[in-house]
Amino acid sequence: MASQTTDWREAIFAPIGEPVLEIFHIVRGIGATFALTLYYILNGKKRRAAIFEQLYDIGNNSVVFIGVTLGFLGMILIYLAGYQAMRITGDLQLLGALFLQLLLRIFGPTITAMMLATRVGSGMAAQIGSMVVTEQVDALKMCAAQPIEYLVVPRFLASTLMSVVLTIFAILVAFLAGAAVANTAFNVNFNTFWNLSFIGWFDVIICLVKALAFGMAIPIIACQAGLVVTGGSEGVGRATTSAVVHCSLAVVILDFIISGVGFVVLGFI
Amino acid sequence: MANAEQIGGGALLVWEIIAHSFPPRLDGPETWRNLYRVGVKSFPIVAVTAILVGGIMVIQSGTYIEQYGAYGLLGWGAGYSIFREVGPIMIGLMFSGRVGANNTAELGTMKVTDQIDALRALAIDPIGYLVMPRVFTMIVMMFVLVVVGDFVALLGGAITSRYLLGVDMELFAWSVITYIGLHDFLHGLYKAVAFGFAIAVISCHFGLGTKGGAVGVGKAVNSSVVGSAIAIFVIDYFITYIDS
Numbered sequence: 001m002a003s004q005t006t007d008w009r010e011a012i013f014a015p016i017g018e019p020v021l022e023i024f025h026i027v028r029g030i031g032a033t034f035a036l037t038l039y040y041i042l043n044g045k046k047r048r049a050a051i052f053e054q055l056y057d058i059g060n061n062s063v064v065f066i067g068v069t070l071g072f073l074g075m076i077l078i079y080l081a082g083y084q085a086m087r088i089t090g091d092l093q094l095l096g097a098l099f100l101q102l103l104l105r106i107f108g109p110t111i112t113a114m115m116l117a118t119r120v121g122s123g124m125a126a127q128i129g130s131m132v133v134t135e136q137v138d139a140l141k142m143c144a145a146q147p148i149e150y151l152v153v154p155r156f157l158a159s160t161l162m163s164v165v166l167t168i169f170a171i172l173v174a175f176l177a178g179a180a181v182a183n184t185a186f187n188v189n190f191n192t193f194w195n196l197s198f199i200g201w202f203d204v205i206i207c208l209v210k211a212l213a214f215g216m217a218i219p220i221i222a223c224q225a226g227l228v229v230t231g232g233s234e235g236v237g238r239a240t241t242s243a244v245v246h247c248s249l250a251v252v253i254l255d256f257i258i259s260g261v262g263f264v265v266l267g268f269i
Numbered sequence: 270m271a272n273a274e275q276i277g278g279g280a281l282l283v284w285e286i287i288a289h290s291f292p293p294r295l296d297g298p299e300t301w302r303n304l305y306r307v308g309v310k311s312f313p314i315v316a317v318t319a320i321l322v323g324g325i326m327v328i329q330s331g332t333y334i335e336q337y338g339a340y341g342l343l344g345w346g347a348g349y350s351i352f353r354e355v356g357p358i359m360i361g362l363m364f365s366g367r368v369g370a371n372n373t374a375e376l377g378t379m380k381v382t383d384q385i386d387a388l389r390a391l392a393i394d395p396i397g398y399l400v401m402p403r404v405f406t407m408i409v410m411m412f413v414l415v416v417v418g419d420f421v422a423l424l425g426g427a428i429t430s431r432y433l434l435g436v437d438m439e440l441f442a443w444s445v446i447t448y449i450g451l452h453d454f455l456h457g458l459y460k461a462v463a464f465g466f467a468i469a470v471i472s473c474h475f476g477l478g479t480k481g482g483a484v485g486v487g488k489a490v491n492s493s494v495v496g497s498a499i500a501i502f503v504i505d506y507f508i509t510y511i512d513s
Contacts, residue, residue, distance in 0.1 A: 129483070130483050263332065
């Protein structure tokens, strides 16, 4: 009888507790990595060559990818908004101003960060995961070099800076692609489209805050996923997958929080 | 050159998939296993993403709605963008991260451990046995997940509008039902099917082309998710262009 009750309880509570514990372990690992990274940024050696290498890898190598995806996003959004505006008001004067504001507030930083999570996050997890399974990380520890100081800190600094730079680049590309579509499909000329009247300091600040937050979250989560790899090529594949998923989820969650706080703050000013 | 090689390889894979579809034959157990792995296991992550995306869209529309006091348009503003663009794109990106990457990793591991060659030695065609069930599964499950995800996103939007903007859920629902037609919903579903097919082809192509041990698997997954993301945006643009 007693064993039956435990089975019954296990059947109900085990499926609830298991994911909760799993999420708790992931969040704790990410928190520990983040704290150690901050500690080594303040106390560790500055290794310029490594940071520049990462800046090149994260920034320059993502330019084409982000240019293509965000360019298409800008064209998609203008089609969507243009047809709606034609159907409802027939007035396309404010198309450019609204488009730029939406790009700054949400689509620019969020989609750029999703793309960074895809390219940079999976790349970091794959690279560090391969180092773990080929025992290069153990070799680093044997040489008294901290893996977090040696591997995570340059990626963290580079990604934080490059996220902001790439977000600005992405907004420019998306805006120009949108302007081209507005010109060809809806006959809105560029001078009308280039309208800054809606943009306030609030939009610029929220864009930069989002870009910074995403740029800090992605390397920490991806490196953490790479550092805990166990077991050969299968493990590397699993780590890369979880890096992409966790980074994208973190982007969406952070976006929701920052947008919500921004909305409440906007109510006061 | 490398990019051209990948595009050509992907096109050849598409051709082989079409050749294998007549007559259609799927391996039953492998298809069921994939349906469970792809659909059921990705559901929580899609649901969480959708709730938050719905919330974000309501917050963004909310700033304009409050300016003009047109609360009846809130459901339209959020629902229209969720159904047509943001829902399929965000769910597609999560799907490519969760399922596409997983698929590339699995096939890549099989490739580097010579399991694909073992299949060939047993006279089992890897395209028919491994790729076809995955293509079928991803198209079906992407469709189902976008249907579910759209409504979860509306639910998230309704909750956010109630507690952040103070707009009643009834008004939100009324606005969605009044202003949004079936064609908006179907527009997102066309995209879901196209994204599912593209993600399946790209992830299988990079998985089967994996070279060089654990390092190669990581690189294959990286290129697979990058390729899927580009495909999602390009296909989205053309479907929006054709169907609007």
